[in-house]
Amino acid sequence: MRVLLMSLSIAAAAGSAYAQTPLIRGFGAVAPVQDAHERPDPNRDYKVVFDVSKGAADAGKPAPGLDRVARFVNMLGAGSVPADKRRIVAVLHGPATEAVMTDAAYGRRHGGAKNPNGPLIAAFEQAGVDVRVCGQALSGQKIARDEVLPAVQVDLAALMTVTHLQFAGYALVVS
Numbered sequence: 001m002r003v004l005l006m007s008l009s010i011a012a013a014a015g016s017a018y019a020q021t022p023l024i025r026g027f028g029a030v031a032p033v034q035d036a037h038e039r040p041d042p043n044r045d046y047k048v049v050f051d052v053s054k055g056a057a058d059a060g061k062p063a064p065g066l067d068r069v070a071r072f073v074n075m076l077g078a079g080s081v082p083a084d085k086r087r088i089v090a091v092l093h094g095p096a097t098e099a100v101m102t103d104a105a106y107g108r109r110h111g112g113a114k115n116p117n118g119p120l121i122a123a124f125e126q127a128g129v130d131v132r133v134c135g136q137a138l139s140g141q142k143i144a145r146d147e148v149l150p151a152v153q154v155d156l157a158a159l160m161t162v163t164h165l166q167f168a169g170y171a172l173v174v175s
Contacts, residue, residue: 021070023077024123027062028070030078040079047087048072049170051162055095059110062117063099065175066090070120072173073127083128089165090124093134093158097141100133105147118149125151134158 019029040046050072052065069090076086092099098106099117106115124131133148136157148154155161166172 020078021074023073023127024070024120027120027123028067028072028074030071030074032078040076040081042080042082042085044081045085045087046076046081047165047168047170049089049091049162049165049172051158051172051174052090052092052096052099053094053158054175055098056116059113060116062120063092063096065092065096066099066117066120066124068173068175069124069129073124073129077127086128087130087170088128089130089132089161089170091132091134091155091158091161091165092152093137097133097137097143100131100148100152101143102147102149105143115149121149121151132158132161134161 019031021027021029050065050069052063052069054063054065056063069088073086073088098109099115100121101109101115103114103118106118107113121131130153131151132153132155134157135154138145138148138154145154162172
């Protein structure tokens, strides 16, 4: 019994030394880095817009730019940055546009597959991350508005959204 308890304690300690996903479960794993500089500051306001344009190479996996957003949000969570200090926006366009499609619409384009981005976008909504999509990209890729997940805001253009957010003081991260 003592050996079992010791093994469980070691396993728990080792697990905490590996990747964590405190706010966006299952996505954007963050590995703790001991004595790292430039850690999240719980007193700072984080106003960040992610320009997400790359689609997934595999239709069964989420867009890599969205996973990067999840990693950033998880870093803030692991760093005890409160929700009222996190203003994160993901703006999708280009090949990443399909990530915002409903399962039915995505399946019609990808042999019946479910949209692997759907659970991630739902987790973003729960964590207060604002997900936007370029209306011009929707039009160009012939994605109807009713094929867009309800948690996603349709904007006129990614160019306009990113510009307005930068004017409002958001830092731009290009994925």
